[in-house]
Amino acid sequence: MNPQAEELNKIIQEKSSVVFELLSKRGKEIYFPKKGILAQSAEAGKARINATIGTAIEDDGSPMRLESIATKVNLKPEKIFLYAPSYGRPDIRAEWKKMIYKKNPSMTGAEISLPVVTNALTHGISMSGYMFCDATDQVIVPDLFWENYTLTLTNAYGSQLKPYKLFKNDGLDLGSFEQTLNEGAIGKRIVLLNFPNNPAGYTPTKIEQDELVKIIKASAEKGNKIVLLIDDAYFGLGYEAGIATESIFSALCAGHENVLAVKIDGPTKKITFGVFVWVL
Ligand SMILES: Cc1ncc(COP(=O)(O)O)c(C=O)c1O
Incomplete structure (x- = not known):
């Protein structure tokens, strides 16, 4: 392993051994070549x-x-016309961070990282795969999902997708989600959440979203270490009363020490841009 990566891993381990454990082998080995x-x-x-x-x-x-x-x-x-800085435009990254708080008011006071710029959401999902998904891992996804998850997470990084049933009757199948999350020995879990969902277009009600948060926290409390990849591609496209108006990231970005929430969002349905935010 490159000494620069070792140095970074030491810092991550000191701050949070959970984040270190959640990283893939690639994620542990990658580093920003600050000395080159x-x-x-x-x-x-x-x-x-x-x-x-x-x-x-x-x-x-x-x-x-x-x-x-x-x-x-x-x-x-x-x-x-000049080269874009390899770390992105700091002013835009800072502005994007401010917007996340503004659009998700209950996050006030929660500490999150400066967003990382990616080339639209697909690249953000792919980078999440790079950082967290090994070939021995499974990624919990709804049974209705955007098919590029297969390309970015399975074809690229070898992780198998493990579907749960998204719907039961007229709402979310929370039981199926809970069972799939807690199946097997206590350990690492990778969960992909996508609301509004592609292809169904469904956004949880506020009550359903609170239940999802409870299920995730209870699983973390049992000892599971959970990385949540929150694909917020269609965030903000909600027009009905009673549905969640904030991203589930709000409740989980500082929700439990065993939960690492990664928000993948951007205004790509308007222009090509993406950001990747992570926080414990
Ligand atoms: C759920 C979901 N996530 C991500 C993307 C990809 O977004 P982008 O075009 O920003 O890569 C799409 C695009 O259709 C999508 O439906």
Whole structure:
């Protein structure tokens, strides 16, 4: 294992042994190469002469660009035509974090990480697979699910999907969810939650959502260590009285020490962008 990854693992273990245990082998081995080229670039950014990057510039120092493209974009050329920072735009990440609190008022005071930018939600789900899913793991999903979970979690990382029955009568089959979550020996659980659900379009009622939270916390209380991958692709598209208006992430982001909640969301139904937030 690279010493930089070992260093990070030590920090994670000190903060939360649960998060460390939930990471996949890949997740434990990955690291941001802070001592390599990226570190040199960051250092050079502050210097008078930066010779670490090859960027074509105009005589006035602005990025070289095609007029035909530049005239279609109403933003400063430096924000559009240069390399995007490998860690994303810190100002947008901070803004997105603020929006999560604003749209989920009961989260006030809960501590969450700065969102990580991904290339839309599919990439966020794929990165979750990278970080948490080994070939020996199962991912609990509803029996009605977006079929790219198979590609991103099974084809890519070898985890099997373990479905529970989403519906019973006119509502959620909470019993099936609870049974599937608690089946087998106490240990690691990976659970994918997606509301409004694709393909059913269903959002839990507030009562059902509270019940889901109770079931998850009770399972964590028994000793299961649970990582929740919360696919909030359609968050906010709720128009009926009585349905949950906040993401289930709100109640679970600081819900139990054995629960790690990962919120995967973004305005992709409008533009291509995605974020990945995780917190214990
Ligand atoms: C439930 C669900 N999650 C994720 C996605 C993917 O979103 P994106 O286009 O942002 O990758 C979709 C897209 O249809 C979806 O239905």
